[in-house]
Amino acid sequence: MSHVELAGVVKRFGTFAALRGIDLEMPDGAFTVFVGPSGCGKSTLLRLICGLEVPSEGTIRFDGRDMRGVPPAGRKLAMVFQSYALYPHMSVADNMGFALRMSGVPKAERAVQVARAAEILQITRLLERRPKELSGGQRQRVAIGRAIVRAPSLFLFDEPLSNLDAELRVEMRFELAELHRRLRTSMIYVTHDQVEAMTLADRIVVLHDGLIEQVGSPAELYERPVNRFVANFIGSPRMNFLSGRVAALHPDAIEVSIPGIDPGGLTLPLRGNGGLKVGDSVEIGVRPDELLLAEGGAVRLPMKVEFSEYIGGAMYLHAPKQEAGRLTVRCPGVQAPPNGTITLGIERDRCHVFAMDGRRLSVT
Numbered sequence: 001m002s003h004v005e006l007a008g009v010v011k012r013f014g015t016f017a018a019l020r021g022i023d024l025e026m027p028d029g030a031f032t033v034f035v036g037p038s039g040c041g042k043s044t045l046l047r048l049i050c051g052l053e054v055p056s057e058g059t060i061r062f063d064g065r066d067m068r069g070v071p072p073a074g075r076k077l078a079m080v081f082q083s084y085a086l087y088p089h090m091s092v093a094d095n096m097g098f099a100l101r102m103s104g105v106p107k108a109e110r111a112v113q114v115a116r117a118a119e120i121l122q123i124t125r126l127l128e129r130r131p132k133e134l135s136g137g138q139r140q141r142v143a144i145g146r147a148i149v150r151a152p153s154l155f156l157f158d159e160p161l162s163n164l165d166a167e168l169r170v171e172m173r174f175e176l177a178e179l180h181r182r183l184r185t186s187m188i189y190v191t192h193d194q195v196e197a198m199t200l201a202d203r204i205v206v207l208h209d210g211l212i213e214q215v216g217s218p219a220e221l222y223e224r225p226v227n228r229f230v231a232n233f234i235g236s237p238r239m240n241f242l243s244g245r246v247a248a249l250h251p252d253a254i255e256v257s258i259p260g261i262d263p264g265g266l267t268l269p270l271r272g273n274g275g276l277k278v279g280d281s282v283e284i285g286v287r288p289d290e291l292l293l294a295e296g297g298a299v300r301l302p303m304k305v306e307f308s309e310y311i312g313g314a315m316y317l318h319a320p321k322q323e324a325g326r327l328t329v330r331c332p333g334v335q336a337p338p339n340g341t342i343t344l345g346i347e348r349d350r351c352h353v354f355a356m357d358g359r360r361l362s363v364t
């Protein structure tokens with residue numbers, strides 16, 4: 001187990017700051033996922049925790065101990081990369097036991113540890129093979145097995161499933177979740193795939209341009225994103241954003257006029273006035289599965305169906321970009337796409353209000 005704490009961590013490469021001030025605590029035993037678009041600094045953050053990079057500023061502590069000057073080998077962690085990095089000339093068993101051999105663990109004990117890890121990962125029958133005789137998924141299992149035998153306090157995963165096909169990714173995701181449930185060791189996992197983040201994490205850290213946008217459980221990020229960036233990044237298909245203007249401000253509510261909405265606009269709950277004034281531009285966010293296809297909902301919105309996608313059990317309907325924005329709606333149980341224009345119902349309490357600087361202003 002490891003409690004990892006970062007305070008004021010900055011990482012510069014020359015004049016470029018890849019991380020611009022990271023404060024983060026990862027509790028003992030948690031499965032933490034770093035997610036964000038390409039180049040946001042996820043791998044750099046992982047490499048700093050691992051000790052492969054040194055922070056330009058700030059401190060990293062493991063269980064209260066400052067890691068400055070402690071090499072990766074002294075941090076009691078194991079890292080699994082996207083490239084499996086197995087030794088091609090060694091058998092699976094020798095690959096898995098290599099770190100133990102290097103640290104002088106006797107052969108018999110090594111064999112016990114390797115057999116235990118192989119059993120967890122169901123690769124016992126592969127122990128005598130060479131890496132080239134394995135599939136991609138099997139190779140990644142060996143790489144994970146090599147990490148398990150070291151009995152680390154912390155596992156670090158850098159996009160470990162990226163080289164696998166879609167089906168195998170899902171299978172390995174289950175296995176990683178099961179591994180964490182079984183070992184209860186702290187895990188930090190980097191991915192750009194928000195579905196992977198949502199399904200694996202206890203806590204997700206959303207990164208963007210070298211800064212943390214939000215830390216929270218998958219449900220917190222989905223239900224109460226702090227800003228437009230997180231709202232847009234988490235959830236598939238993405239949240240719909242409708243552009244509007246502040247028509248009126250009441251003590252605990254805002255009236256937003258949106259082109260094309262009937263009747264005229266939406267009145268939504270708001271904390272304070274959110275720093276807004278009448279006439280300001282805002283965006284209303286609503287997720288594709290929270291728009292109603294029926295006539296229900298307090299407010300109705302006509303939507304022209306441009307194209308549809310049947311995904312089995314549900315259908316996504318997409319509208320062309322219109323004045324207020326682009327729309328996608330998820331319709332459970334629909335098998336034949338409706339033609340022409342349909343009417344959507346919008347529930348007020350499922351809408352999010354975003355200021356133009358991206359802050360989410362909604363109360364709920």
Ligand code: ATP
Binds near residue numbers: 016038
């Ligand atoms: P990806 O999902 O594409 O792997 P990432 O979020 O993991 O992206 P990082 O690899 O952490 O991003 O890189 C963050 C930024 O720092 C990028 O702009 C990258 O070009 C830059 N960077 C990373 N390593 C170095 C380096 N050694 N020298 C210079 N710039 C670097």
